Amino acid sequence: MSKIDKVFFSGDFLKKCEDWLKRFPENQRRSAVIEILKFVQKENSGCLNEKLIGDVADYLGMPRIFAYEVATFYSMFDLNKLGRYKICFCVSISCMLCGSDDLVAHVKRKLGIDFDETTVDGKFTLKKVECLAACGGAPVVLIGEKYYENLTVESIDSILSNLE
Ligand code: FES
Structure with missing residues (x-):
């Protein structure tokens, strides 16, 4: 947990993620990757970056490259700052x-x-x-x-x- 950005994975935000994770078996945390990336993107003014994607992977206990592949495959994720x-x-x-x-x-x-x-x-x-x-x-x-x-x-x- 120490590598994870405290801004995101703490307090109410962490609770929201933990609540979402209750939908999955404990050993399948990575199944929540899309929704957790969406939560983080929304919290970060609509875009992700490599560090945040890595934080999500660490939080879910999955290889960072897998989370990066998801974040760069789906068009709902953005790695650049967007307009309003x-x-x-x-x-x-x-x-x-x-x-x-x-x-x-x-x-x-x-x-x-x-x-x-x-x-x-x-x-x-x-x-x-x-x-x-x-x-x-x-x-x-x-x-x-x-x-x-x-x-x-x-x-x-x-x-x-x-x-x-
Ligand atoms: S082709 Fe399905 S919504 Fe545009």
């Missing part, structure tokens, strides 16, 4: 067939950024993600923790302009 709003555009098949390419091009033009970039005012970061499991509402975008479905150029413009 993370806009995740689904570009998988249902969304693509329903016009996500045109929406993405529109938003890139509007914000003046590409995928994995942040606007100069630090407000928006644009990300490309695979299926968000909301295909019935394609095309779909996830902003923060909220889904927006059946998007059009007009609706995405309105959504973006309503974000403070």
Whole structure:
């Protein structure tokens, strides 16, 4: 435990992690890696880094490389500082067939950024993600923790302009 960052793995935060771990057998702590990484990312203003990923691995008693592989595989994890709003555009098949390419091009033009970039005012970061499991509402975008479905150029413009 001594190597683990006390800021995260102490007090209420540690209790939250321990509560989550109760869902798994004692010898399967690593099964909680995704959720614990999510907890840490949220606590660290929306992004992870190598040290924090290593701390999670140490906490769960798993090789650091395994936690790093998880953190770099899933698009919900970020190793760079993001804008205030993370806009995740689904570009998988249902969304693509329903016009996500045109929406993405529109938003890139509007914000003046590409995928994995942040606007100069630090407000928006644009990300490309695979299926968000909301295909019935394609095309779909996830902003923060909220889904927006059946998007059009007009609706995405309105959504973006309503974000403070
Ligand atoms: S393909 Fe976009 S939500 Fe499934």
